[in-house]
Amino acid sequence: MLFDYFDNLTFAQPWFFALFALLLFLVFWYSIKNNKQQGSVIISDAAAKGLSSAKTSLRHLPFIIRLLALSCIIIALAKPQTKNDLQQTEGEGVDIILCIDVSGSMTAQDLKPNRLEAAKAVAADFVNKRTTDRIGVVIFAGESFTQCPITTDHGVLLTAIENIHNGLLEDGTAIGSGLSTSVDRIRNSKGKSKVIILLTDGENNGGLIDPKTAKEIAKAFAVKVYTIGVGTDGYAPQPFNTPLGVQMQNVKVTIDEKLMKEIASETGGKYFRAKDNDGLTNIYTEIDRLEKTKVEISTLTRYTEKFFPFVMAALALLLLEVILRFTVFRKFP
Numbered sequence: 100m101l102f103d104y105f106d107n108l109t110f111a112q113p114w115f116f117a118l119f120a121l122l123l124f125l126v127f128w129y130s131i132k133n134n135k136q137q138g139s140v141i142i143s144d145a146a147a148k149g150l151s152s153a154k155t156s157l158r159h160l161p162f163i164i165r166l167l168a169l170s171c172i173i174i175a176l177a178k179p180q181t182k183n184d185l186q187q188t189e190g191e192g193v194d195i196i197l198c199i200d201v202s203g204s205m206t207a208q209d210l211k212p213n214r215l216e217a218a219k220a221v222a223a224d225f226v227n228k229r230t231t232d233r234i235g236v237v238i239f240a241g242e243s244f245t246q247c248p249i250t251t252d253h254g255v256l257l258t259a260i261e262n263i264h265n266g267l268l269e270d271g272t273a274i275g276s277g278l279s280t281s282v283d284r285i286r287n288s289k290g291k292s293k294v295i296i297l298l299t300d301g302e303n304n305g306g307l308i309d310p311k312t313a314k315e316i317a318k319a320f321a322v323k324v325y326t327i328g329v330g331t332d333g334y335a336p337q338p339f340n341t342p343l344g345v346q347m348q349n350v351k352v353t354i355d356e357k358l359m360k361e362i363a364s365e366t367g368g369k370y371f372r373a374k375d376n377d378g379l380t381n382i383y384t385e386i387d388r389l390e391k392t393k394v395e396i397s398t399l400t401r402y403t404e405k406f407f408p409f410v411m412a413a414l415a416l417l418l419l420e421v422i423l424r425f426t427v428f429r430k431f432p
Contacts, residue, residue, distance in 0.1 A: 108405060111178035118173045122166055129162055157427075161420045168416035175409040180402045192232040193390050194249060194290030196281040197222050200299035200329075201263060202240040203270045207300070207350060209335035210376050215265060217376050218298055218329065223260050225383045226253055235284050238263055241271025241305040243280040249288065273306025274299055274355075278313035278324070278362070286320040293322045294390055296383075297362070300329040302355040314362045324366040325386050326359040331374045 110116075199222065205215040226234055235249035236259050244267070247259035274297070281295045295317065303310050317324055330352040337350045356370070363370040369389070373379035 107181050108179050109182060111180055111402075113177055115173055115176040118176070119170070122169060122173075125166065125169075133159075161423050164416050164420045164423070168413045168420065171409040171413035171416065175406040175413065179405040179409065181405060183401045183403070192251075192290055193229070194285055194288035194293050195229065195232055195234045195390070196237055196249065196285050196295045197225075197234065197260075198237045198239065198277050198281040198295055198297040199263065200240070200272065200274075200277070200301070201238045201265055201267055202272050202301060203265060204272075204300050204337065204350065205329075206265050207330065207335040207337040207352075208347075209331040209352070210329065210373070210379065214300055214329050215263070217379055219260050219263055221379050221383045223257055224380075225387060226256055226260070228387055233288065233290060236260060236263075237277060237281045237284060238267065239273050239277030239280070239306075240267075241269035241273055243273060243276040243306070244268055245280060245284055249284055271305035272299060272301040272303055273308075274303040274358070275308035275310040275313040276306035278310060279308045279316055282313065282317050282320055282322050285322060292390070293320070294368075295322055295324045296327065296386060297324055297359075298327040298329060299359075300352070300354060302353055303358065310358055310362065314365060317362075317366050322366060323368045324362050325368040325389075326363045326370045327379070327382055328354040328356055328359050328370070328372045329379065330354055 199215075199218055201215060205218070206213050208214075210217040222236075230253075231251075233249045233251050234253070234256055236246040236256065238244050238246045246263060247256050250256060277299075278295065278297055281297070285293045285295065314324070333352060334349040335352050336347045338345050339348055354372075356372070360370040362368075369386075371382040371385070373382055
């Protein structure tokens with residue numbers, strides 16, 4: 100407890116420690132004075148026997164107590180204090196919606212361990228990098244769903260991303276529904292800019308809203324859309340449930356790149372193609388670079404003064420010296 104009180108102790112006026120040289124002078128002066136007194140006082144054997152041996156052995160105690168008191172005063176003058184640095188982060192954040200395809204084709208294993216798990220991993224890493232942004236998650240398959248409203252609580256957001264899995268929604272690829280739901284979640288935000296990152300591995304084949312209509316809605320609310328097509332060229336292995344168990348089949352990769360490029364270019368975003376895990380990671384890194392957040396970190400330093408215990412110790416020691424000199428070590432005429 101005592102050591103915790105003086106943890107990280109610093110001194111605001113350390114030059115006062117030079118006064119310790121004065122204490123050395125006092126010790127030297129006391130030593131000379133004491134030797135002279137011993138040489139000039141002659142006492143009889145009878146008187147010597149009457150002296151208290153304890154009192155004689157402790158005759159230097161008042162002087163030692165005075166030195167300790169002066170030491171405490173010097174330390175107090177040096178202004179001992181502890182320093183606490185508080186960092187405040189301020190910035191103009193970007194409001195972002197991660198719109199992720201969770202259709203059955205996202206279980207294809209051309210990305211490892213599959214497209215959906217790879218997408219979740221890079222999305223979580225992206226969230227960890229955007230410390231001052233408000234981010235939300237929308238998932239879509241044959242329909243769309245808000246997995247996590249836009250928030251600054253990245254702990255909740257990461258949990259929501261972790262809980263994404265195939266089969267949450269009716270199967271299909273409703274790109275228009277996913278995009279329109281994402282726009283609806285971000286349209287009233289007050290961020291410096293509004294961004295949607297739409298990731299899919301297929302062509303639109305469902306939903307109540309056409310992708311081009313959703314694109315016009317995004318343009319109306321000044322929402323920038325980055326689109327990502329996930330999947331290798333040609334065919335990709337995909338697991339299917341059969342009466343004999345789970346079987347792997349090679350399925351043709353069909354991404355409507357024309358639509359993805361159109362949505363991105365007309366909303367001010369950019370289209371990317373991710374053919375493997377590294378490519379997908381690099382895409383999110385590029386988007387992170389393009390959508391930089393202005394962050395200002397200010398440090399507030401607070402000092403807590405710690406001289407009071409030394410002042411109290413000095414007063415206590417001086418009082419103890421006075422008591423000893425007028426009681427135990429009192430000189431009689």
